[in-house]
Amino acid sequence: MVRFILRILLIFLLAYLVGRFVPLPWQTQAGAAFLGAILLSEAPRKRAYGKKKKHRPMSFWAGFIAIFILWSFWAFWLNSSNDSILADQIFRLIVPGESLKGLEAVILILATGLIGGLVGGFSSLTGNLLGEVLKRPSR
């Protein structure tokens, strides 16, 4: 669990630093999750009673949660200082039709988090698997 939280924090931090201070395309966000997962990757160990620890799905969730929180929080932050002016219009552009009475920005923030989370999750999973492969010979 500690490792899980550490992983979330590391990916969050890497992705935040890359996003804020490195002017590179958005795919670097996936790179940050990937890198974070490699750095804290861990080969599966056998427990005393022989069951594998389910850490691989956990590495997906580490990336998902880190990027979900980062993206939705950052979107929320930018949106709140903009009073949802832009988010309302973008929502109506993507989803033409009825007004959702103030929920437009919230939905867009969650959608932002979700897309980011999926990318972060899969990148983190991939990174972890690569880490396993690379670390195994040393064991």
Added chain:
Amino acid sequence: MRWIKFVLSLVVTLVLIYVLSRPWGPITFQPGTFLSPFHGFWQNAESLDTEREPRIEMEGLTKPVSVVLDERHVPHIFAENEKDLYFMQGYLTAQDRLWQMEFQVMAAAGRLTEIVGRGPEDAVLNLDREARRKGMAWSAKSFEDSIMANPISKKMAVAYTAGVNAHISSLHPKDYPIEYKLLNYQPEEWSIYKTCLLLKYMSDMLTGNTNELRYLKSYLQLPAAYFDPLYAVKRDFPAPIIPIRPKPPFEATSSPQVPKSYQPDSVFRMGGTVSYSPDHLGSNNWVVHGSRTVSGNPMLANDPHLGLNLPSIWYEMQLHTPDFNVYGATIPGAPGVIIGFNDSIAWGQTNAARDVLDLFRIDFLDEREHTYQVRNKLLKAEPKVEQFIVKGEPEFLDTVYYTEFGPVIFDDKFGDAPFPMAVRWTAHEPSNELLTFVELAKANNHKDFLHALSHYKCPGQNFAFASANGDIALKQQGLFVNRWKGQGRLPLDAKDSAQHWQGFIPIEHNPHSLNPEEGFLQSTNQVPVGPEYPYQIEGRYEAFRPLRITQLLEDTAKMTIRRMQDLQQDNYGELAAQVMPMFMAALDTPNLSESEGMAFQELANWNYMYHADSVSPTIFQAWWSDFRSRVWQDNFPDWTYMWPTAQATIELMRDSAESLLYDLDSTSTIENRDTLIQLAFASSVKRLKEDKPEGKDWTWSTRKATRVRHLTRVLGPFNRYNIHIGGYKNILNATSERDGPSWRMVVELGDRPKAYGIYPGGQSGNPGSPQYDAFIDDWAKGEYYPLWFMQSSQDTRNTPLARQIYSPTPDA
């Protein structure tokens, strides 16, 4: 096994990233980039209280420049020299309006397909092809050569371009305006050529119509005896721009006579499609002499009517150097102030609306060489292959043939024309309009004003002028063709040299008036001069606003700023006032239905005011347009025909109640004027009743539904709909469905100019900024902002949003 899992996971991840990096939907943004809060649209969600750095280093400046941003986000630039001034004008304009500047240039250059694709039914591609076939790029190139040949305009254009590029190169993709992210493309470098294209875009908007084809269709449809009375320009209009005087103050150069060889009947057959050119763009300006104002100072008002667009066509600015101090409306993409004032003078513009573009029939003698005959000589047209990059599709190629007249705009490949037609247009003539605006900014008096105008050729404008030393003036300025009567209304024949342009009217013979005895001057797109002016005038002219403004100016013995503003807001329908007595008299009142009776009662009490909450204009407009259709639809089934103007229709109504023109082909009876009026009344009231949407009413602003649209037209949420505002076409407050007063300005000259202004938009081009549409509501209400004409950067009469110093980089 682990490798396989890794590879599987990697593939899933890459596919996900790939899919999110692909263009999505009809708008084509990349979802990944677009949603990422570090890259996409969230970055454009501007903070409402951005902090602005007080000191900024700027490469390219020679001296520190002080910029004061006032609370309406208008930049006031204080520079030590013109180079730095125009550099900062370019930089700050790009900061607020980069996307718009570039998009309009792409439209002028015929490159919109690169951004939005071919469009439904190739609509966008056809716009692009027309721009190229009109020679827009070709004329922009020659414009650039003229600018670069003059050291003053060169310095101005070079500095402005450098400023725009300084902004562009400071941008990372995350900083791009939202439209780039939505439409998935990147800004290009700015250039002087692009500034030229932009000014040609204005020329095209104001003078680029190819109405010859619409006139031709109407001409072929009517018996010859009807055509001239219905379409000829009326030179005896009671309120021309330049007051009627017994004699013009110059000897006219010879005017050509209608050549005997001009027989359009035998030369033209016509099929095919034509492009639509709106003819309702117009504007007001007027100046009042100090003898007719309360303060004794002269006053100037101007409101150019243009398409209501967001971002707005105008960007407000003050430009100050030790040599001059000017404030006004600028065009994003061009240096200088276009409409504005300085310490000593104010100037404003309306469109001259004179026909300066003609079509010439070219008969190519052979398909391969494209030779054609002119003046008994054989000439060869130069082919130019135009390449269109189309978003998401293969490129498109079009060959444009350049003749001695100009490029072939319509032929069997474009416009479905029965024969090739070349376009000759004064916008193609070499000129340097930038000099006009450099000199207007510095002008001190009437003489300087005229000198500034002497550089100005296209688009022809009515320049109103007032100066602190008490002069008022109005000059129609531009390069105008010295025509024979009616020349160029229909296409001309290139083979016949008598039909060619015979020369231009000398610029010093353009209509002009200084301090007339009436004490005021006005221009509202009407015919500029009376019959005493020795040259021919071609065009399509406004006949209602001039009567109203002349009346109002005559009635106002002592003018105030407030009254000037009220006149700009005036909603009186002169057209309705002329038509209504004939309409009402024709109705068979005892036999009206209940709803017709109600409509009649409503109209009977109408004072012809098109107020936003009034119902009468709704009924009248429906009635009038129904009537007009009934009169003309048999002859002219759609808009590809040029319909006679409203004025010509009213004259027909006055002159004849029984003309054969009234008779409908579809009935066996013979209709006259009054039967059509009755039919139109019944059907328009019926339609209004049926159309009446639930919970909505017949109030004028609801029916008119004025909207301000984003330039792309396709990004609906960036439009602003249902603006609550009165007025209409042919009314001083000329706010129609999609056009209106694009910059209202009132200036009183004196020791210090006092000025008020507003435009239907906002300083920011970013839909994510509250400044995007900040002025629209106040504009609709008819309010004005006092314009803060600062005397120095230390001026403390108002509290600005920010004061900034831009200084050159230390080693520069």
